[in-house]
Amino acid sequence: MLKNLKLKNFRSFSDFEIDFSENINSIIGPNWKWKTNILEAINLICNNTSEQVWLENMVKNDFSVFFVRWIFEDENWLEQEISVSYSLDTKKKQISINKKAITSKKLDELGEKSIYFSPIIMNLFYMWPSKRRDFLDNILWACFPIYRDSLKKYENVVKSRNKILKNIWEWNSNKDEIIFWDNKMIELREIIYKYRNIFIDYTENGIKNFSEYFLGKIENVEFKYITKTDFNDIKWSIKNYLDKNLDRDIILKKTQIWPHIDDFDIIVDNKSLIEFASRWEIKSIIIWLKLLELDFIKEKTSKKPILLIDDFFSELDNKHIELLSFKIANYQTIISTINDLEFLNSRKTFLN
Ligand SMILES: Nc1ncnc2c1ncn2[C@@H]1O[C@H](COP(=O)(O)OP(=O)(O)OP(=O)(O)O)[C@@H](O)[C@H]1O
Ligand SMILES: [Mg+2]
Structure with missing residues (x-):
């Protein structure tokens, strides 16, 4: 204390x-x-x-x-x-x-x-997807130092890959040089998704203990993680995506795939919270999420x-x-x- x-x-x-x-x-x-x-x-x-x-x-x-x-x-x-x-x-x-x-x-x-409750969090579902990813990342950073390291390394790998893309565009590098960075990206994303999955599983189970916070007004809550990556075969799906989009990436000189473009939504009684929720539903869900964060951090860090x-x-x-x-x-x-x-x-x- x-x-x-x-x-x-x-x-x-x-x-x-x-x-x-x-x-x-x-x-x-x-x-x-x-x-x-x-x-x-x-x-x-x-x-x-x-x-x-x-x-x-x-x-x-x-x-x-x-x-x-x-x-x-x-x-x-x-x-x-x-x-x-x-x-x-x-x-x-x-x-x-x-x-x-x-x-x-x-x-x-x-x-x-610590768990920080501020009025700003009430706008989580009105804000950009990046704010929702920050919400997830903050929780995972607090629990798993390897998650923090992997995200930092990942950002650097993406920067290096972008440099190679630029070089290929300018005829200074060969297309094969990208393979090294693609493999590094895949390796790190496997780690990042492993930990994101731990939180996703936790929220799916967590709902059972939190129904009281919805005062009987909400029956069914689902945590929906939005991604282009196939969780059943992370390696293949990222490799496939990178290969398929290499020419586009070269033109843009920018890697367009990373866990940073993922998002999440909460499905409340079959409705998307991002698209349809009332203010009351959002408040209830935010409290639920914050308490879930509390229990998760307590469990994983002891x-x-x-x-x-x-x-x-x-x-x-x-x-x-x-x-x-x-x-x-x-x-x-x-x-x-x-x-x-x-x-x-x-x-x-x-x-x-
Ligand atoms: N680096 C700084 N040096 C001096 N004053 C600062 C600095 N950073 C913030 N402040 C001052 O701190 C004050 C804001 O403090 P704080 O955000 O804690 O207020 P608060 O009591 O939480 O207010 P509210 O109820 O409006 O949220 C402001 O007057 C701001 O100018
Ligand atoms: Mg204040």
Whole structure:
């Protein structure tokens, strides 16, 4: 559990320290102050984002270095101190655990996990497919370091393949040179799909435990992964696709296939959520997905994630708040809200 957080020249903070309890913590404050900044600082080392984190924006304006320190208490009540500093001058991040320097990779292994609930996630099904892939990637990154490595390597392989495509177009390379990169792509995509499949299987089973979150209004939910790849024979289907489209790729000087063009949809009582859902259905499904993420990360990492709930309750009706509150009661939870104590008091039975 997170016991204490210290921030120096981080976002809007000059020097700030805050203690947390092991249950539910509420951060109440007006708009545009510091609430999200605190949750963002906690999330910084919980390492479940595949999206680019712009550390330079986190340094307080007119300063050149930020420092964040977290004190965690492990299951044996032993304290672990983790700190991260980032310098705008050197563009370097320094991480240490109990005052000893460690690498980002080591932090990935040791770091805590968090589940971030923000109002933005409510728009997941109105956003570009890339946002839905980020959702999947974030979950898998948090659980499997090899997934993160493979995605990074894959991006580099695609860049190299694109260079060869350009060279072939300009008559500087032979078509055969592409085979090496095609094989590398296939190898990495097999790994990426192996892990995506673990999550797909998990969601298919997961629905059985979550029907209560739909309040009896939704009977059948299916997670539909959208891809051009044939999961029964990944190697063959990618190779076939790459071979068939090589001439097009050469003209475009760009590889048009990667897991990055996949998407997913949720089929609710035989209707696509992306195309047909009501706002209420979307909210219910998002809660379902976030709780699935929570259970998945907990199961695969054997760590109990911290729940960061950033102004999320304002999106929900009382029934959903009630359902979510029962679930979060077992976790260390940090809630930010602009609503005053009256809001929390009105839900005292759930938030105590
Ligand atoms: N690098 C930075 N240096 C100084 N101030 C910053 C920096 N980054 C963000 N801020 C300031 O932090 C404030 C926003 O903080 P935050 O997003 O935590 O607000 P909030 O309390 O969550 O607000 P809301 O309720 O509107 O979501 C803004 O005033 C912004 O200008
Ligand atoms: Mg905010």
